[in-house]
Amino acid sequence: MRMMRVRWWVVAAILYLLSRWMRHETLSIILSFLSYPRMVFDMHLSSLRSANVKTLWEDDVHPHYVMRRYVEFTASLIHLNVDYGDGQLEMNSERLLMAVDNLIMKLSTQFRKSKLQSVFLINNYDMTISVLKEAGLDGGKIQMHFEDVLKSQTSIFVIVEFIAVLVKVVKAGNQDADMEFIFHFILT
Incomplete structure (x- = not known):
């Protein structure tokens, strides 16, 4: 060899x-x-932005499953970011927040009555805040955003309901009995 x-x-x-x-x-x-x-964030963002509102919409004022998935995903990201303080993650979370907020607003417009729109938004915002608090996290800007929009939607709902009661009182003409109801409504 x-x-x-x-x-x-x-x-x-x-x-x-x-x-x-x-x-x-x-x-x-x-x-x-x-x-x-x-890549994961970009996929989530494109999914939210290209979502078909008509196929996602359900004639129900309960919190939407897309919002539930969003808040659980966000809570896990906040939990992971607690020790690191990654600015890129915070920026991406805000982009995701804007996209999901836009989608929820589009879904709310599918309701014909403004009362149902407000109830739908209030339920979604309340659920979001509850999940963030339940996770034991300081949600930061995201939680503050949802607390602010919850307050504004609750105010809108109360004002719309109060005006509806006033219109009923004026149309009925029976002011004595209905005024008690109005004062009770204002005080509670």
């Missing part, structure tokens, strides 16, 4: 090329791993 003599520089070149290829693959794996969270 004849042994083939291999020059040392050929082996060195092969080893060098192999090590370069391995570093390139490792680098590409690391880069893809680092870009994965961004």
Whole structure:
């Protein structure tokens, strides 16, 4: 048997090329791993932005399942970000917040009555705040946003209901009995 003599520089070149290829693959794996969270956010955002409101809409004022999934996902992200304070994650969370808020507003417009629209929004915002608090987290800007919109929607609902009662009183003409109801409504 004849042994083939291999020059040392050929082996060195092969080893060098192999090590370069391995570093390139490792680098590409690391880069893809680092870009994965961004890809997940982008997929969620495009899903919310391209959602068909007519297929998602249900004639029910209970909190919508999309909102429930959003708030659970957000709560988990906030929980993971507590120790790190990643600004990129906060920015992406705000982008996600705007997209889901836009979707919920579109879903609420599917109700014909403004009272049902307000009740739908109030239920969704209240559920969102409850889940964030239940997770034992300080929701920060996201929780403050939902608390603010909950207050405004509750105010709108109360004003609309109060005006409806006033209209009924004026139409009925029986002011003595209905005035007691109005004062009771105002005080409670």
